[in-house]
Amino acid sequence: MKRIAIVGGAGRMGQALAVGLGAVEGFTVAALVDVHEPRELFAAAYKSSLDELDAKTVDVVVDFSTPEGVVSSSSWCAKNAVALVIGTTGLSDAQRTAVEQAATKTGVVMASNFAIGEVLSERFAAMAAPYFDRVEIIELHHDKKVDAPSGTSLTTARVIAQARKAAGRATPVDPTLRHTVVGARGAQVDGVVVHSVRLPGLVAHQEILFGGPGEGLTIRHDSFDRQSFVQGVALAVRAVTSTPGLTIGIGSLLD
Numbered sequence: 124m125k126r127i128a129i130v131g132g133a134g135r136m137g138q139a140l141a142v143g144l145g146a147v148e149g150f151t152v153a154a155l156v157d158v159h160e161p162r163e164l165f166a167a168a169y170k171s172s173l174d175e176l177d178a179k180t181v182d183v184v185v186d187f188s189t190p191e192g193v194v195s196s197s198s199w200c201a202k203n204a205v206a207l208v209i210g211t212t213g214l215s216d217a218q219r220t221a222v223e224q225a226a227t228k229t230g231v232v233m234a235s236n237f238a239i240g241e242v243l244s245e246r247f248a249a250m251a252a253p254y255f256d257r258v259e260i261i262e263l264h265h266d267k268k269v270d271a272p273s274g275t276s277l278t279t280a281r282v283i284a285q286a287r288k289a290a291g292r293a294t295p296v297d298p299t300l301r302h303t304v305v306g307a308r309g310a311q312v313d314g315v316v317v318h319s320v321r322l323p324g325l326v327a328h329q330e331i332l333f334g335g336p337g338e339g340l341t342i343r344h345d346s347f348d349r350q351s352f353v354q355g356v357a358l359a360v361r362a363v364t365s366t367p368g369l370t371i372g373i374g375s376l377l378d
């Protein structure tokens with residue numbers, strides 16, 4: 124039995140994971156940890172901080188909170204040798220360093236997107252990248268998302284840039300010379316343009332648009348519901364207790 128504590132347990136993802144992970148055979152959600160009391164406890168205990176938790180009662184901490192929350196989770200998990208799965212995005216370099224330090228003491232899996240279809244779409248994008256000179260990403264999320272561009276689009280842009288570099292393909296120069304309105308061409312991430320859309324009603328969506336002479340290829344992934352992340356988080360929870368160090372992304376866990 125894997126005993127799980129969800130940090131950010133009162134949030135949109137925390138509540139969805141409490142339902143989803145709680146239904147997985149061999150898992151039990153032991154605690155919801157949050158600065159706010161969760162609307163639903165789903166038979167788990169509520170703790171306002173990991174420090175209130177007896178480390179002997181949890182096998183894995185799953186963090187979907189804030190970058191500051193991730194730093195606290197990393198230090199608690201390192202101190203108590205409890206494995207950690209991180210889904211929170213928008214970490215600064217210093218916050219990432221805190222995660223890396225924790226991973227020298229316990230297993231950590233960190234992924235910007237746990238949806239299996241999205242992980243596959245990154246693989247497909249890496250396959251296509253050497254064959255198309257132009258590529259732009261449109262990421263679309265709900266209107267409550269606080270970071271932009273999405274962690275997923277940053278990862279996807281880097282995967283595409285690495286695939287092009289490995290194939291010896293140069294980064295194309297954007298021919299747009301006049302920016303009548305600043306920001307009209309989106310943000311540059313490793314030479315890949317990323318556009319962010321925020322609208323009510325959306326969950327998490329991404330289009331990767333490749334263009335070549337006379338043809339285009341669009342790879343689109345949609346998370347219609349937060350349950351789309353459960354399967355990938357469950358995969359990480361199963362793997363993390365026997366995978367020392369830091370694992371970035373769940374691609375390697377799918378093989």
Ligand code: NAD
Pocket residue numbers: 130131132133134135136137156157158159187188189191192193195209210211212213234235236237238352
């Ligand atoms: P949310 O705002 O609904 O929930 C965040 C929760 O964290 C809140 O309940 C808040 O009270 C709590 N919190 C804040 N600081 C805390 C702390 N120090 N300790 C404990 N709890 C704390 O946000 P959300 O939509 O659930 O998203 C949470 C994070 O997960 C975001 O960073 C989002 O980008 C990320 N996310 C990742 C994936 C993925 O697949 N990796 C998918 C969806 C969302």
